[in-house]
Amino acid sequence: MIVLLAAGLAWWQHWPPFQAPAQPEYEGITFRQGAVLAARFAPSGHDVLYTAAWEEEPLQTYAVSLDELQEKAVGPSEALLLNLTARGDALLLLAARQRPDVPATPTGASGFIGTLAIAPWVGQLVPKERLAGVQAADIGPDGTLAVVREEAGRCRLECPPGTVRAVTSGNFGPVRFSPNGKLLAFDEHPIEDYSDSRVSLLDLRTGQVRVILGPAEWIEGLAWRGAELWCSASDTVVAVRPDGSTRQVLKLPGYVILEDVAPDGRVLLSRHIWRFGLLAFSEEGTPPQVISRGSWPWLEDLAADGRILFAEQVNPRTGGLYLASGDGAPAVRVGGVEATTFSSLAPDRPWVATWRSGSPPHVTLLPTGAGEPRELAVPNLEACIGLGWTRDGRILVSGFEAGKGKRIFELNPETGSLTPITEEGIYFDSFLPPKTSPDGSRFLARSRDGVVVVPLQEGGGGPRLVTGVEVGEKVVGWCADSRHVFVVHWGPFPIQVWRLDPDTGQREKARTIDPQGYHGPPAENVFLTPDGKRGAMLMRLFHSELFVVKGLT
Template structure:
């Protein structure tokens, strides 16, 4: 035992938290950051030291490799003298075992915890890790209602998911489990575990069923007078579902429990992702009152349902009183994009930045009692924040640097008038602290996005991008949206305090934009599917839906008293324009509502694109379409599709877990999937000119994004660059010996695959992106998508001479941005993706 005040490494012991077969856990203080941690060390009989050490290391490697809200964060693992230790997130709350000592859980709480458990297991299973020792003692419920999965000491790595680069050891190099060895806890094991057979992720799902049963009914699913009888019950008996199903639980929930508790793994629910999806669907329908209504069919059922609902309302302290519907007022009436909007401290004035009718981004002011907006006498730019004392934070010269992300020079200026005072360049977002003297800023530095609050003091960062940061009313926390993939607005809301302690509030959403505080709640706008964002609120539990309309919403601000909510309703579309070689005008080739062009054949006759909006159910469907306007042909589901040099195949990233590269025929033939190359978080694919390899921008476990060559014959992925390299356009030279890469925010450079040397590109402007090489390999085509019209130039590699080829200029520029510009090698044909966002600003009163 360690005594309070003693130190282990940089950690000062404060008090014991618990002990078990593996060792002891202490509350400790990191003397470097002054942050509280949970410190776990090995203990127990000396004869089992080797096995305990192996399991201890297995747990550390698992937590290091898998970062998810349902797993405690790992800060460090090391050895001090002869004592190994793990420093991890300090959790406040109780175990599920302690919670269930008070009886069955309310249905909504049980379902929420089961849903969080399924999501956490989906993340571990995706990385090839099965827990094998799920039980109430190993599940922790924080004071905020978040579930944490503990003790991965018995976890097992599946060999089909891992390679020599993975942080978690292969089974043969860690503590191997022989067939016939029983691993787990009596009462919380799958039948195949009881028999000592080889197990996979479905064993964890069986135990999920056991745990959900126990939470709902307040008793064990399988029990006996002895361990042997309990194990026999798992093998041969069924839990008493039929006798209890005429209670408050719906047939859908009972069916799901039975599906989890199938004795044969092949008959069981196959994945944790599917389990989470079904739990979520049942939660939406309601798990308790539906069952009650079914007991009393017809009118009597509805009477019983009303009485039960009334009883619940009275028990919660609510009365059946009339509530007026929300009142809304439209504030803007022009066509274009609204970037940001804020309410004045008294709530009587609205400030917003907008680009109307394809014009520049300008800051305006309006009042709810007037349909007119006036232009503020400020430079062109974006509104970032408005302090309680009436001082503006603006981004002068703000321009899009990626889809959704804009950047400019941060300046401050009094709302009453005066000249802006420039403070900082390359700022993405900003907000004021409640006192009006501290500024929060978000900057993109060295390929990572960072929050500083106050300016100069980093508290959070992301390898993707960060949007909509807002300081809490008390100034002690910051809420923001984290988007893991650059250029994609999928993500989740996060709260971080001034010390950098971070808490993810919800799981990821396919589209999430807009956030504000209302008291201690965080309100945000997000979409469950596609881009039709609704308004949600979240505190310490499950997010609740506040408002949904048949259009995407973006939350901009909430008044200090919480009565007024500023929302933009948006019409959004991503489409395709193409100029076929020999044609005299562009053709609209969009298919559904979110057509994102990915590749164009060398002769300009064929497009490959993704559909991932409402029309396709956000399914990442791959389509092929001729540029003569022929109907599109759906090939498969997949992301980042790219056409082979001969036009006969498409390479894409298969949607699902684990993600693999698939090769699809454009005509007749069979699709095939390449062997697992150990890569994950794919970003882009490109074909080498010989058609035998793919250039892939991806990650390996524990590493940053880099470029790999992946052979189509099933060979291993070959790293071509250090971490940090990205590709855009068609970066491979005609001879396949050079590629154009970008590192972080630096300029594009030419990298030799022969010797690894890189060189600058003469004549390339900082705002330009390389589209592709000229056919002779002596020049590059480059486009500037930050301007409108977008100019395309030919650059001579030897001299840096620039020659303008053409301009891309859509007829209607309102709310328009251009991306994914593709060009044929001879520059006679092209295609590009455009995004159009048309915004209307509304003021709502009465939203709760």
Template sequence: MNEYLEHYRIESKLGEGGMGVVYRAYDSHLDRPVAIKTLGAQAVPDEERIRRFIQEARAASALNHPNIVHVYDVGQSEGVAFIAMEYVQGETLSRVIGRKGLPPREALKYAIQIADALAKAHSAGIVHRDLKPSNIMVTEGGLVKVLDFGLAKLTESEEGGEMAATRTITDEGKVMGTAGYMSPEQAEGKRVDFRSDIFSLGAVMYEMITGRRAFAADSKLGTLAAILHKEPAPLSPVERPEAREIERIVARCLRKDPQRRWQSVGDVKIALEDALEELEQPAPVTTDSRKRRRLWLWASLAAALVLAAASAFYLRSNLASTTPAPSFQRLTFRRGSIESAKFAPDGQTILYSAAWEGAPVELFATRLGSRESRTLGLPPGKLLSVTPSGDLAYLLDAACCGGTGTLARAPLAGGAPREILENVSGADWGPQGESFVVTRRVNGRARLEYPIGTTLYESQGLPPVSPVLSPSGQWIALFDRDPIGNFSVIAVSVKGEKRVLSEGWRAIAGLGWSPRGDEIWFSAVRSGEETQAVRAVTLAGGQRIVSHTLGLVTIHDIARDGRVLLASSNTRISMHYQPPGASEERDLSWFDTSWLYGLSADGKTLLFAELAYGDDQNAAIYLRKTDGSAAIRLGEGNTPALSPDGKWVVCIRRERERSQLMLLPTGAGETRLLPLSDLAYRSAEWSPDSRKLLIFADQQNKPARSFLVDLESGGKPRPVAPVGGRASLISPDGRSILVTASGKLYLQALDTAEQRLIASLEPAESVLRWSSEGRSLFLRHNDSPTSVTLYRMDIDTGRKQILREIKSPDRIARIWNVSVTPDGKTLAYSFQRDLEDLYLVKGWR
């Protein structure tokens, strides 16, 4: 065959299914084999099939996992809709199984990989709904690849718990899936959740072990009836207990009632791993072997009696000291976000900062055992630390200044706060409340000081986060940020020794010293990581998991008696769009962390990233048309920017020790990595002609600076703004840039570097973009976390005119990035809703 679909050369037909035909093809752009799934031209008028077909690409493209087939591209060419995906050399599991089934060890190894793939999908809110042996590939090396998310259902938990009703994009009442593998609730056309996939996994495991289907009949209706009303025949009789354990695992997967099945595919995976580990142990001693060893046993009996006495003592003491399960006591009961929480000196009062129901952050107090909280009557601020005598350290005005504010102290018993120090991002009291540990900015540099004025650690980048002094008073634990934007857990001694203990974290959520003071407990996450946990690290760098968690939690305080204050968060980042003349906004969110980065000049395309997806250090980058059509995944990177001609997206690709500029084509074309340099990139934006990049980056042992990069000449980055100033937004005529320094906004000529002052910016103001004619700028003013005002400012007169006001759709949702078209008529923005509850945890070790 010599047919082409765009730049894919079709080579041979691989198979055909209910959703389309699959071909082997060759990607001429990236020189690699691919698998192409198509919908024939006769199927294109069927909107439902196209919707499900695109839905498959949408679901699979969000999943980056070694046991899931990777989707490269989706499109239409000459009336043919297609998906380009990873080509897997191997056989379907249905062929591998055959008629006699598989050895238990082999079946378990495959089942563990399938469960791992499903765990990844479930963590992204995706239910497969059509898991079966023909949708699973096995390579020659035994690697499993799950494919065909054509029936995948995206779920969004509502209030009421994990197994609450879900919002579906497949219709309730329709029976979708493959008879023989679908769950009873799926067979009845009811709503399904992750436990439906667990039933299907059980059916697949049954078939792997026996070589026959768990539910089979002469017709589809007969098979559905068997699923609803009959139990599968027992697995083949086996003698070894570990083989009976496999049967128990499969039987629990195949329970009719979802409540009686395994409640998490992660639990199934753990049980399978345990069964495999037992199966690979040496076989029990046979009768003949026992005869041969009888003399040895008699010779060892005396020693065994002595050991038995010692073992009995050990067992009694061990059982008596069995660690009880951790307990969780909920402390707050309102809608909003929790900024910080600390134990009061009496150990029974909890002090915390929170923003409830969209109100400013306030300081509250609650007693253990009470559902009520009272305000402390202090000005809005974030609680940082409490002394044994009851003095509070908290941060004033942090909300309007990017996380920095004025450090103040106030007595818990009441009284006006006393301001201590400005430009502070974090603080902790000394052992007796006699001095402060602080992180702050001084002359553009980030500092850790203890006491105030004595610098222990200094860096060029952003200030360290969450400093906490050890119980011994000799070490300070905190989060630091490297030049490419990753977080590390570090410890700095009072003598200035710095130790990097754990690094490479994408997001952080609090830390504290363990009850004994020998570990730092922290919560952090990497992109795409499935395991959420509270972790511990020692000063020597040894790490362990303190406890697995259902999601990301924030550690706020750890008492010396072992009690922990933590917040559990349900976070969702959404994206709204408002076209010209429309009175209502449209929700164009893709998954659950849609962070807007740009809006095309014509207002027809959104550039955004899904922050919870991607790889360890890079988010998944998407383009989406504002007509509501499916989003297209371009690749993985950070802080993307769309070129004015719409052909490229520049982003920062972060690796463990470096960052690199990457260009992603929005259509046909090859990804380009720009040559490495000694710069650590923070951001990049385009010139109006799409030929140059204006970047902001850290330099080795020098302050961060703005540079201009010519993509056509390939020359070295050229500094374009003075040290201490940050350049942005090249003017529409390409002759000038904007420079901000010390709250002042300047217009600087690119050729002569001559500057003129345009305006003074308020702390809550920032520039969004140039207007189309180049004579005015669009500014945003953060009135509050939930309200933003947009202005048009004349660059000659400095006169401001209100363009519009943006109110958050939810009064507890914070507005983040805002984009507007050059004519000021089209708008898009992202907002984040955090629903947090404070808990008291007992029993962690």
């Protein structure tokens, strides 16, 4: 009996027999539909400040008490939270607007530009303006200000403002000072689709910059935890030490951004979920044709005859480059997964141009029918951010050389020669392909001030800014007369299409896009044929959630 009692006592003391490892605890603190763009713990640790775009409302910064989970608006609308220091100084972007090279629904604060303002957090935010044209910023423990600004088509990290510490042809941001103020961490995205991101450290004592993480896809969040820098890259949170050693902290399904780490170790994470679709449409009142419901389709190009070039970018089993007729027939695969970056369909020629990085990088010409691929080496380019064609078969390459800004080059497919045709700061990208006019005389590109028309003929003058484009509108292509462009405002249906004179700004209604029987998310990207009768559009349903996570080490 004594033996049985002793065995029973031992069994009870060790129950349950199998102990599950400790798991992190997640508490959701946002419950509305929309996008969370930035979030920080308040110095007290009891509140969280965050900027979100809920439903159809404008950007707004909110505060939520972690005790009651009651959300309240603080500060002006259209202001974006960049950082919140340990002293309680909030760094805001006033009149924050999306940069033209980011998607309609960006994740994170790095897709915006505005006027930097500082506001002490005292239950409300009353900002005082400091500096215009800022994209990211932080304040060190000693009050040193670091900012990211653009100059002549290149992004500059300045610390303090006016002292340039690093330059890139892509983007910087966010930036975070270490707790002792001796190091400044920052994300760098040399290619603007964030597929080649990295994290660097600036040693403020020596002025030296070194890369400690990357290249990797979609590095966007940064926060210090003691001597470690925690970062988020796509679906993973990693801890990096200044010597470059790394360890994985957390991996989750979906896309996550590390927003902040509190002194007690709690972590603020935002999780972002996308649902995509690609549709073709034609005459008003006709039902749309579903082109793709893949994991991440991307609209690459639209031919004048309505053929649609698109990429499936994520799923390795279905990934590749596809050409669809737009009339409901199955799409034809013209390239593999390696061909899903920056592609363009040649007008009146059976070729697709696509970019492939490597040593050296090159442009690959893929046949749309019978034939063999061709490769054109472009060793002088460090990166490409977009491809296009002229009407006579030359290839337009948007990219940059080492140490220089973004610009546009002309690649001769017969000789392989690469010639710059614009100044630095004039470029195009995957969000504005180089729409060449039907008569071949000019094409559309970007500048710091907006969309520009670039002449292709000698003696045609320099780039001219497209006038009359209103806030929130996108230029989506040329009209058949080569004198007007189509302009739309992405969003819910029906979508009004305008015919705009880029020189005078005068406009008239061209058509309405309202696919019969369609019920789904609003359009984010719209391409139109020159006659305006056919087109394609990318649909994206986007949702963000904000969590406080305990138990991560």
